[in-house]
Amino acid sequence: MSDSHPKLPFWKKYIFSTDHKVIGIQYGITALVFLLFGFGLMMLMRWQLAYPEQPLPLPDILLKLFGDDHTRLPGGIMLPEFYNELGAMHGTIMIFLGVVPLAVGAFGNFVVPLQIGAPDMAFPRLNMASYWLYFVGGCIMLFSFFLPGGAANSGWTAYPPLSVIATQGQTVWLFGMAFLIQSSLLGSINIIVTIFQLRVKGLTFMRLPFFVWAQLITSFLLLLAFPPLLGAAVLQIMDRLAHTSFFIPSGLLVSGQELVEYSGGGSVLLWQHLFWFLAHPEVYVLTLPGMGIVAEIIANNTRKPLWGYKSMVYSVIFLGFMSFIVWAHHMYITGMGTAISSFFQATTMIISIPSIIILTALFISFWGGSIRFNTPMLFAITFLPMFGIGGLTGLPLGIAITDVHLHDTYYVIGHFHYVVAPGTIFALFAGIYFWFPKATGRKMNEFLGHLHFWPSLICMNIIFFPMLVQGLAGVSRRLYDGGIGYEHGQEIFALNELISWGAWFLAIGQIPFIINFFWSMFAGKKVESDNPWNATTLEWQTPTPPPHGNFTKEMVVYRGPYEYSVPGAKDDFTPQSEEHIR
């Protein structure tokens, strides 16, 4: 199949490519760069939190990068406005430009067509458009740092009325979001159509790898949850540019002044409803691909089928449906009423059940397996307890009465970072180590992998566990001095220093990964077969790296995705495309 494609010029092959594998890698590298950048913003914030009112210990040349000395860092000391800018952009970049593009754009693009035996995505040119919309959206976000007043500084949630009266960085943020929303729309349509239409013969839905299921449900969430945010963004753009009053209530005073250009009559809660209608499904967009990756790696490295594959599939479908009716558990203290709170509290408790089923099934999958502890497996195993802490600490936030105390504290930060950082991001690392040999033909170095894994695991917990403690003590997440100005912040203030050092050491812990990533690309150990992990799913039946068009022969699927250690078989794995057990 690869011979039928003419040789393409460099720019068509690697830059404006329509090949799903190249686009996946483009997505992956761009997203990793954004993750590092977003992490960098946080490292600056951590200085301010640990050592408030002390100048940043950076060389002058670096400080100059942040613009005129007086607008952001007079004398090297961070102004609150700059801190807010960093906070808003950290959230935006990590979620919309880092984790989601990596989980869905990179892994969805690269792995899904291979796992279902397709030659490419259903719409290759839309796929390319999706990447470039994402790229432009990201550039717009970065550009906003150079505006007068800086980038958006109203939090990644962009709550009005603050966001409506904020500096013009917010307008640019909204336009950037519009690009990212269109990008994810094209991407999700593409993944859904690809999974439904391009599955090879014999690959029924109950024979799909769990990763493909996770991507399918994720894409439906992106498809249906993002448009309301686009609608909300349109309304906020109208408020900011045409001075409508969708989110400006009557009689609003700003610094004692009435806003004369606004008629009033709007509702700030409207934004919160529309925003969280996206942003709760978004939580599952962040986690489901991670679960999918972990499921693949656990089945492969325990050398046995996943325990309860079907119940995992039904759980993920149910999870997808439920995620649309839990959004207002982010809004218990807005005064929307106890009846509504009770409803969302009930749905929130219900939605934890399918997550627990999936996690439990993955745990039980270890039982009786002969486990291989390679780097991808280490990250995948760690995903389970880390995501578990993240999930369980979410329960007190889902119950309205305990949420009153915990809302907007560091507890919330600790909770969702446990889900996303040592949870999803670890799963994504696992995926990178796992599929790297398929993409490049070389394995990543195991020693550097360990050197990456252990410091990351330790530092992640040093960072996020104390946050739970701080939050229980009642420290608000919005304080730019980390709580030193607060009476009840005194006892836990020292923890800020620990957390900050944890964050900086975490950064050092990523260096082995960066070295490993580039070094292995050119000098890593070459794989000896197309199936170096002895896996069963279809992506390992292609040449390595797969050529344009992927498969060299017609694929037919005869069995389920995880037929490891089949009794009577010679090998401990039976690929899906194998007609007879040998």
Place this chain on the structure above:
Amino acid sequence: MDTIPYTFEEREDTGLYNAKFGIWLFLASEVMLFGALFSAYILMRVGAVYWPVGSETLNVPLGAINTVVLITSSVTMLLSWAALKQNNFGKFRLMLGLTILCALAFMCIKSVEYSAKFSHGIFPKENTYYAIYFTLTGLHALHIVGGIIVLVYLWGPGAKMWKTNPIQFTNRLEVVGLYWHFVDLVWIFLFPVLYLL
């Protein structure tokens, strides 16, 4: 790209070719977009102390004419697709041309309505009623404009494909038609909600 299956022909178990599946998913996302804005309308209206009656503030006859114009364009859209199915290229051109004319007529009438408001000094910031009116109809008008661009392309330069690949061309028209009917349907909701209620 010719190797991708089901680009032209239907897959047996889904009964769809890829693009048709894709456009239905796109329309589902559009339902969510307009659904969110209609919900915003409801929330604004329920929370308002005073809400103007649409029939007293907007031009109902013009809105009604526009409704008829858009429904007509949907019918001609369907007829142009049917003409391709019957191998009648001339009739296709005529019907698609009529669709484009209807769409342009809609935009003209809409701009008459808009400029009447602007000339009275009424802008979106007047109050939340006008804010949601201009936002909803404006977003709908953007959808019409997008549709017109694609329709003109298929009527003009894009029609060359009829000679080289009639099946894919017919599919393209069907997909655009589905989008067009959806845009029409949005207006059928917008008209009573904004003009009559």
